[in-house]
Amino acid sequence: MFNFVVRRVIYTLILLILVSISVFYIFDWIPVDAARLICSKQCTPALVEANRIRLGLDVPVLEQWWRFMQGLFLGRDYGQGAAAFHCPAPAFGYTFTRHQCVTELIAKTFPVTLSLALGAFFLWMVVGVSLGILAAKNRGKFLDKASTVFVLVGTSLPTFLTGVLIIIFVVLKFNLIDPLQIGNWANPFTDPVGWLKAFFFPSLTLAIAYAATYTRFTRSNVLETASEDYIRTARAKGLSEKVILRKHVLRAALAPLVTMAGLDFSGLLGGAIITEKIFGLDGLGSLSVKAVFQTYDLPIIVATTIIASAFVVFMNLIVDIAYAYIDPRVRIK
């Protein structure tokens, strides 16, 4: 087990290094000259050159990457001479269009994304899993059919439509929440109601599609597990159906959900782009998308890409290790 974990961690780190280097190469390769973009309307070659130095794009890609990595651990100076300034570690870069260290931006937007992701995660897990279980339990009956409809609708509605429809036909129609409050950051610890108001509907939107998938997955897993031999064994012992479901079936049926949920969740941490856009949430997704669409703000783009990758890669690691704990068969040798 220890070996397994160590090997996984090393692999994860290697993967992360490779991915981050690739990100640097990719953004170097594409025909976008960030040095030119930040000099706005009137670009002279000298100005572009100056910008290149300011952005640190004047050195080979690998060195750019290395400086980035150093910056992560040691902090980094941006700009030159009198106008230079320092971003403390972990420095993800500096954006000249928003005049801020990228780390500050991330620190500000991440809680939003995290709230959205957590809210959605909670909703879809609760709804998806319980509906899936209920449907499996009442296989072929009304509830099962109703859940089928839910699954179909959920998987057929693109998030952006769900979001728009929820805003138009729920939020605005019934005046549920001061529209200005949606997406306004509120600290969940000091202002839980404000937090709920800000994130309930966006989370709901996001949760619907996932909940549908999870309902389907849970239902089929529960049914599949229920037909396993060891469930028959449990029945032969004289266990009641309730206990069998609760203890024996769910344990095995829901284990694969850990992997799925972990990866889905980590995917969202990188930003739920569509939902954030529709509800005007200021999360990582919006940050990165705006960076693309507004000025192609390379430092933000690179930083968010790497962060999103890191979430995925690390979550993969965590999920793998967690799964090994949940399923003793994986916990080997």
Add this chain to the structure above:
Amino acid sequence: MAENILEVNNLKMHFEGKRGFSFGSETPVVKAVDGVTFNVKVGESVGLVGESGCGKTTVGRTVMKLYEPTSGEIIFQGQDISKLKPRAMKKYRSSMQMIFQDPFSSLNPRHTVGSIIESSFVIHGITPEGGVKEAVRGLLAKVGLNPEHINRFPHEFSGGQRQRIGIARALALNPKFIVADEPVSALDVSIQAQIVNLLDDLQKEFGIAFLFIAHDLSVVQHISDRVIVMYLGKIMEMAPTFDLFLKPRHPYTKALLSAVPVPDPKIGRAREKILLQGDLPSPANPPKGCVFNTRCWKAQDLCRTTVPEVLEIAPSHSLACHFPE
């Protein structure tokens, strides 16, 4: 004395630790076959028995060159084929064929019976006299199936019939040597006999040499001239069938024979049984010394330290035991 069609010398097949899509979960090396030496004479039927996981299938497949052996020689019709590349191997393929255990998975469910059997011809670019279709019909008849069923799919047949299809496929190119890997163990008793008889007949009729793998000793006894007993990747005992069943010399063979349930209550009641302790150790981590020592009632210190050599104790009767019966 008839010459050998197959000679296997110190064959080893070790499966490397497995790596796949996910980094981190690697499996250890499995010494599935660890130095076996035996031969099969022309037209002879050799049985290979042993407990599950002892490496019978691996021997069969390695001999067929479905696996690249780790080391050792496989001399087929006088030629060492152990290192041949697939293309060079093709020449020998028509003379050696295989029959599989599971009649369900050995036939491609998406092909008709006809195309399954004719594939042998297609692959080797052979057009038999009277055409491929005719030849296929002939083969079907030969194994006791209705030639009209040439266009049916495998799932329309019962297990025994499917096994016949598999046999027809193996016979297509008139092989000289067939590896039959538990050809009847998946079949019901009433069907088993049909197939055993069929194989028996074919062997006699065409003089095909067989390596007959089975864990059911009574079947092996019925069909083989000679029997090899394997345990944990190694040969324990090798002897003519009659000798082996009459007077097993290796403790393991003895235990194995005594464990076979006899379908005769009176004999069963009278018989004394040797009950082995425990189970087969893992081939990934075999015991030191004689591999059988952990379950052997006669094991002594020597057995735990020293690997017994395979010695010929009587004409064509070999044994690997420090303390034979």
Add this chain to the structure above:
Amino acid sequence: MAQSLDADAQAVDQKVVLRTPNQIAWSRFKRNRIGVVSGIVSIIFIAAAFLAPLIAKLTKVDPYALYLDLLDPDRANFPIGKFGGISWAHPFGLTPEDGRDIFANVLYGSRISFTVAIITSVSTIGIGLLVGIAAGYFGGKIDALIGRYSDFLFAFPSFFMIVALSSPLVERLTGTGLLQDNSARLLVLMIFFVFFGWPGFARLIRSQALSLRERDFILAAKSQGASHYRIIVKEMLPNLWATTIIFLSLALPGYLSAEAVFAFLGIGVQPPAISFGILLDDARSKWSSDPAYLLITSGYLIAIVLALNLLGDAIRDAIDPKADRQ
């Protein structure tokens, strides 16, 4: 031996069903009423998409024509009349501001969306099959390599990468002068979909190939001397079709809505070409003044995706009734 021959013949003849797996699947499918209906509806949608020019001609509407005189200049060029200007001539009404016929636009939009979805699904399947089989069948180093590579690809935030990279790549493509603006945009989008889409399918195929590889009929073919090529093409592929068709039935509606999502973000084709995303984005921004526009365009998209999803479910149930997905 003659005796057993007869008995066998009898046993076979006595069987109730003598059908190929495909026939069985088909008959199972035919019995599923929802499946049949959604199949027909899907075909109608697809036909309508690809026959859009013909339909437009028959109904005498031009998707590119601007029916400006049917717009109300006093309402910032919103259509005259209720429900977004629905009339016999324009059954779905007109787009605000530029007065295009929504019916024709929806048809043309679905044509682009379907084209994207079909091409990407097919390419994804092609690459996925190739790579998945290579990994699963050959195993070993190839498998490890492909595995690592797909781990690597999975680590990228694909959605965001598409957003971030597509317009620079479009620039690069149009810069070569080989492609026009919109074809470049479509090509880039499709390349991205395929690029990030294949590892998923390849993994699926790999695991199937891996278990197929252990099936005795593959070993049988090998022992007969069949080449790798023959084994893959003749023995494995026919057994992978079911998985492939199931994947296709999921991928098609998936890519269809993905195209819309990206067009909604401003990635993908641009006017005068028409796509769902463009229509939906436009409709969304005008929902308060012209709700019919949003309802009709989103309704049409949802209907297509729903029909395809239902069809996919039915196909899956028919092919693989045990796998109990809803």
Add this chain to the structure above:
Amino acid sequence: TSSATAASASPVTGGTLEFYTNGEQFANLDPQRNYTGQHLAFTSAYFMRTLVSYTPTAGKDGFTLIPDLATNTGVPSNKAKTWKYTLRDGVTWEDGSAVTCEDLKYGMSRTFATELFVEGPAYPIQWLDIPGSGGESSYKGPYVKTGQDLYDKAVTCSGNTITYNLKKSVPDFNYYMTYQASGPVKKSKDTGDKYDLHPLATGPYKISKYEINDEFVLVRNPEWNKSSDFRTPYPDKIVVTFNVAEDLRDEITLKDSKPNAVNLDGLAPANNIKAMEDPKMADRRWNLFDPYVSYVTANNAPGHLDCLLVRKAIFFAYPAQALIDLNGGTKYYGEPGDGIIKPNLGLDYAPTTGNIHDKNYKIEGNPEYAKQLLNDAKKVCPATVKRVTDPKKGISYYRTDTATSKKVATIVGDGLKKAGLVVNVSYKPSGTWNANLEKYKTETDLFGSGWGPDWANASTVVPEMWGQGCCNYTSNMKATGAQAASYKLFISNVNKALNELDRNKQASMWKKLNQFGMDQYWYVYTAFTKTQDYWGSKVGGVDFWDPQGTWIFGNLYVKK
């Protein structure tokens, strides 16, 4: 035009005045970057003072300059090549220190730091007596310090008096002093790029919070002395909320759900009409001509629209009506213009001849006449005609990829098609549009934008749009070949007009030049646009500031 009527009531002190916008941040607050009317008006009204200001009064009087940080509006000498200002006493920064001449000098020097600041009006680079050409100066700004001695000679301080030495006559120099770019920056508090987020206040308010995408808050500046300023602050607090979704923004305005707030953006066209026609909203809105001219310029470089008749054909085929309707109609969007000088520029405007006054001009487009013109053009410039009618090539038209932009392009394409012209639209990412401007403007044939004068003189219009100005980047006059000679003459006339000290003479020169450009059909479409703005029912003191085309922010107060 009817302006606000609430001005008659007496203003109330206290309360919170709010603004809301779909935007995510102020384009720029850094004084040397600030260049849009509304931002200039906003910053100077509340917290950043300049040497000179426009009078905070509605109507023509608004154009009158009044001293702000300075004691006068500037003393020119040496044929307006030298300008002197004396600082007022008692003006302080928000940290309590006095605003000095050095601060002013340092502020303007930042304009030269083009590696950092390029967004602002960069007139000093052309004007100050420092060698250099075009946008390049020998002085590289206070950070790099190259040529610092040259700058120190051009701008000098003696006590409280600052002197600007120019290399040519600039009669309008004092107008430039209303720009934040001319304003002070305290060197020790300069944070370079980051200064944009928190410029130091000199006015009655100071920034207490600025979070991009979120909120901007101004509170009273305790270091500010009433005695040193003409301003009277009313609200206690000013809050700008960013990033309000467009739907919500419109909803708030229509329902007056935030009565103490001002809509900084306006409304989507359809809602705009709704709001304008709603009698209940009568005293919460205005509809006025803004200072801007919206235009579509034709690239007349060789290989592009280098043929006068073709440009003219495009002009007459242009579907102006549909475009105007889509934006709200003539009542709200504006009318086709007859030049680049708008009537509200006053002195410099006169109706032109030809173009929209031509008898063949139809507001909905006149494709027949355009076809006729194209036919004529075939004799003069067959290659160009062939190109613009070739379905594979056509007129290349770059636009940003926003939703409205796409609709406009569609309508333009459709309109020109009727005349047999082919339009080939390329949508470019709006975010990187500005950065690629230089490239785009040489590639595209048609190019749309808008421009308002920097102050009430066509000297900030004609040279900028058609000549060799400093600050407008959409100008793509590269007339060569057959047109080279006449264009050269045009430029020399522009330069003459620029140096003309007699304002009336100058005005008539601008009029002629305007006519010339229109006769060349350098623009294939111009519109004199209007603006509609909205505010809540509790907002008082609403007046239109003509020079800035927006509210007189300093007059706004929150009603009790």
Add this chain to the structure above:
Amino acid sequence: MSKFLEVENLNVSFPTEDGLVQATNEVSYSVGLGETLAIVGESGSGKSVSNLAVMGLHNAGSTNISGHAWLDLPSGRVDLISAKPEELRALRGKEMAMIFQDPMSALHPFFTVGKQIAEAWHLHNTGSKRAGLARAVEMLDLVGIPDASKRVNDFPHQFSGGMRQRVMIAMSLINNPSLLIADEPTTALDVTVQSQILQLIKDLQKEFNMAVIMITHDLGVVAEVADRVCVMYAGKIVETGGIDDIFYQSVHPYTRGLLASLPRLEQSSLGHRLLAIPGTPPSLINLPNGCSFAPRCAFAEHVGSGLCTSTTPKLELKREDQWARCHLGASDVSRISQLQIGATING
């Protein structure tokens, strides 16, 4: 004498897409305490289905069950088929227990074996967790798992096949049931392990005086463990009787065929052909008219006027305590088979 379990006319059928599967048809058998009944038959002949019905382990919705299965409890006879689910549940694991063919999949992979065994104990006893676990160790010890007190905390995948089957046995016997149904408990195991397990079951049966039903398709196993035998074919019991009767003087041609087709280790059968039963068992959906075995039966032609293919034979008493479902009498069968064997060997 009333037996501990008496199954009467048990019919189990499954409605499927292709038609009604008549898995068992009028099945009756019984077993007494201390007795072992072997049910033998080919794959799909209904062995498991009938015993699952006894245990009440069929899916209620998709199975049709009729008939009776009387359990002779001290508190009175209970019909397991018509009993309420709760009653049945109280009996399962307590009075009757079952072990299954595949020990690999019959244990829950996520719980330690100790927990799984103790769970069975807690269900029918009250006691602390620790007591349950102690009891589990005791049972593991009893079934011969070395080092039981340590291994209770292991997971099933850490055990070999034979050990898992021991765990299954320990689990099913923890409440001292009076009836143990073993459904092919050794089919998945090697011969050496098989004989260990069979011995274990025999020993335990003796110790606890249980009624055992041993389901198998291996006549060798039957010979070793059974007191009485039921032979099943196509959902029906074709012959039943004492062990020696079935092996040495079977009446039904199918039983005879089975015995004759076995290659045998003991009598040196080298060289001579096996006597195979031709053909394959019928599908359970459309059973042929008459005797299900008739199409494969070498005796059918000796019965007059196509009786075998038209009339379904009843289970009749052919000899003392030996019933068979055949139109032929006991003496006919042995006469004809003598003839046939001679013919095959010579021909």
